[in-house]
Amino acid sequence: MNQLKVALAQMTCIKADKNKNINKMRTFAEKARKEKAKLVVFPELSLTDYVVRDLLYELAEPVPGPSVEKIAEIAKENKLYMVFGMPEKSEKAESVIYNTAVLVGPRGYIGKYRKMYLPTHSVFEEKRYFRPGYETPVFETELGKIGLIICYDVFFPEVSRALKLKGAQIIICISASPAVRRNFFETLTAARAIENNTFVIYVNLVGIEEGLQFWGGSRIISPSGSIIKKAKYNEEDFVVGEIDLDDIKHIAAFVPTIRDLRPEIYQKLKDMAEAL
């Protein structure tokens, strides 16, 4: 199956209320099923809301864990794949939390990605709370090969490139980006799609928290960088767009970035980055 409908659930989240957010996810999932979407994507930390600060210590859960099970149940009921964000508590060490994207499907929990690049500048304080991830898994599903990234990761092309080199056809970027950074994300999400010949599905939070207005503007971007479907700016929205994985083949011949990769540059980059 190379054509599929993807739903972008650009939701406002209820602060620190996991049950209410799961209920919202259920409503969006049902809507997605009705519109014949196979995949529905929610924003970064959509289980808890983005700005929860010290409450993260009580809100974080293992993955898989109780909330993942509930959401996996929704996926099963609606025969859907779902991607959402949540704070993940390590089962091996106390007070170790990850900012995690979770993929569940019609047969339950599939896998997770832990955010590698944690913004800790300007209004962001993620390193205060989270440990960075070290893995870039790609999940082979009946929809295609899916890689996950989270928000600030999009500024680091190597994360998406790693996913591409593992065969990703769809890169899903869940996000909580405030309005002053909109231009960056609109440019970079398209860049990641073009340079990797992949679809990029970007789903951003909306709503105002601590004076930050999350701008929404979620989108499905084709491997040529064009926007297939876009949600509204600054308000809750739900849109469905269709992608055709065969488009990757067409564009890869036209913009053969992976054929033209120069592996030797990576060692040089490593040396230069270490000497910065």
Place this chain on the structure above:
Amino acid sequence: MKLTPQVLELNWEATAERIKQFIKDYIEKVSANGVVLGISGGVDSSTAAAISALALGGDKVLGLIMPEEETYNPKDIEDAKLIAEKFGFKTETVDISKILKAFYSSIPAFNPEEKISKGNIKARTRMICIYYYANTQKRVVVGSSDKSETMMGYFTKWGDIAADISPLMDLYKTQVRKLALHIGVPKEIAMKPSTPALWPGHLAEEELGIKYEILDLILYGLERFMPPEKIAEQLGLSVETVNKIKERWVANEHKRRMPLTVKLQYRTVGADFRIPRTK
């Protein structure tokens, strides 16, 4: 980066929209009946009141006009009423003269020559009146402070700065004037010389010793980590002038924070208690 007036230009329509959404969202989240704010007839409070009315509807906004004998200015009162009429919100006048006299006569150490301390009593008295209306009518207090004055510490601690939300605090004074014009505040109010009105003839630019057009560009440069030497060179000022502004900005951080306490326990209010705002 070139420090020219253009750097202070924003998309005023989008800015007004963001501020309106911010006010509306906050009032809804805290389930308040509306907002209350002091209105002086100056640009900041006129703009704060006008944009609140645009965000919420005039029936949700109450403007308090709080004159006192010493700085009584009928033109300012007229301007405050004009804004209220134009943007469709109610006003109430609270003459604070008697309250002030009671303070002056009740404080054994009161010295009328200490004009800043005396002026601060006026600003704090207004704050008390505004919060009385907020408490009894379940309203949110909207502050009018702009970024220039907040960075300079040019306000009364616990006085005019006191508010629940300050929708203009990330806009420099010259930017507030532009926003004011954009949303329909009459030009003569938008461009009126700023005054804290703590004593007769009190003018902000005179007291600060610099024009807002220059001050805002200096602050803009400092905000973006520009070295004072570079700011001075670009604006044709002495490094000493820029350094004075920088020192004043840094020295007034105590006015912009929770009270400092000594760290004694596990998590401390104002230090490492980091709780999200839900109200």
